[in-house]
Amino acid sequence: MSPLRGIALKLISVFLFTIMASLIKASTALVPTGEAVFFRSFFAMPVIVAWLAMRGDLSTGLKISNPWAHVGRGVIGVTAMGCGFAALGLLPLPEVTALGYAAPLMTVLLAALLLGERLRLFRMSAVALGLVGVTIVLWPRLTIDDLADGATLGVALILTSALFRALAQIQIRRMVAVEETSAIVFYFSLTATCFALLTAPFGWTWPGWTGLAMLVSAGLIGGVAQILLTSAYKFAGAAMLAPFDYASILFAILFGIAFFDEAPTPMVLVGSGVVMVAGILIVWRERQLGLQRGRARSKMTPYG
Template sequence: MRLAAVAALGIMFALVKLGSERGVTLVESVFYRQLLSLPLILGWVSLGPGFASLKTQRVGSHVIRMVMGLVAMSLNFLSIIMLPLAEATVIGFAVPLFATVLAAFLLKEPTGKYRWGAVVLGLIGVILVVRPDGEALYSTGALVAVAAALATASVTIFIRQLGATEPAATTVVWFTASSLIPLGTAMLWFGQMHDPLTWVLLLAMGTAGGTAQLLLTASLRMAPVSVVLPMDYTGLIWATLWGWLLFSTLPLSATLLGAPIIIASGLIILWREHQLGKAQRLGVSEAEAV
């Protein structure tokens, strides 16, 4: 399911970039991604936990999560528009690195030498990919991609806290539905008519995004994080494939050099979290395991 989710995300990102070349604005892309995924999500809720599960006492927290999520999604879409697909995808692999740093400083989670070492290693990989090469658009796009990864990591940390009381279905539905209020308002200025093919692309983009969201959630219910998250790195395969087929671009040499380093650092973090989880189940303290 995680592999299928990553494939669906690859399709969504490729269609976002393709749509932008056909005149679709960033606001439209985010709006239709949310609007068209909502029926899929509501169908999933009706077949699963039921609509009663959507009741919450933390409306304010869901609003904050919505704002953070919209910022992260907009930055991710913008990085896809500004950069080749492979480069934007590789920089996005830095999310676990930023999440580790944020968890250490904001949540005061114990972070030992292995994870700090992985963070340093991963940041070296990010620097290699983001290298300044004199191309203003590329450099700006790379900075947007880094900001997107940082924003996504922040959302991850916030959802972790929200998940202490809120089921996954509640968080997903509240985010998707509530985001349509500011996005619908923005569409009064940014919405526009398109040709039939562009509407088909937008429909496919929203459907792929909603499908990916459901598959991502389902994968985490069926297996531990340390098992499913490494599958996310197959996104580079799809980004390279779609970049080549649709936009005649291939990863730059710096990307091919930095990508394995970033991926290795992410795998180290996942491996270490898995080891700590095993240690805690065996009764070993986290301080001893670190």
């Protein structure tokens, strides 16, 4: 184990995922959501295949035991990704990032409902605190003006994305016992690509050369970020790395200000802080209980 290397890889992956989200956000005015999902998924696959080839795992890394489990994972994940990408076109980047922190909270609740995990008072209290933080972030959006300009729809989309990301986490927990990490990552990109293609008849457009470059870059960067994220868990435990997920809000604030003129509101900052505290408390408690989620976390991506 090399914790510092694991932390460095995790931070780089979070930074790259924020770049990816920024590129997708910049392209939302150019192409429909399904087309953005296609580029994000399709151009991640060559990166993943090259990674497997470099490791010498190409012959074994893509074998699967339960194809339908991968299809289910793909349906859940592409729904999360599509909702998340659509939300990026309606809300500021820092706000989307902050509301996305609802996903780990929902995972705790779904694990109790679907996996039978015990939900004790400490974690229940932490989840409740996190939901208070999410409410603080979204509260200013629950107005008539925001209903008119689509911001409330953006909130609904990112919360739906968070719910499906949580469902994907549950699905992955079931799959890791029989499936390889590389297979879960690759076949998610493959199924997401196929499902995204189904949206082509509904109005795909030519994004122009600049837009095309942004979309292809989003896919390639997303693939590299996923590999770095997966690799991070080889050098440090899940409980140690999980709090560094919250570095994404700092990167999102910087990118939002620099490229989209989107400064975070005080409510976003306060609510994000509350959700961060809740998330760290949950991670700490899971570490105390010996519940390691590293293998599952290493297969998750933003938006699915």
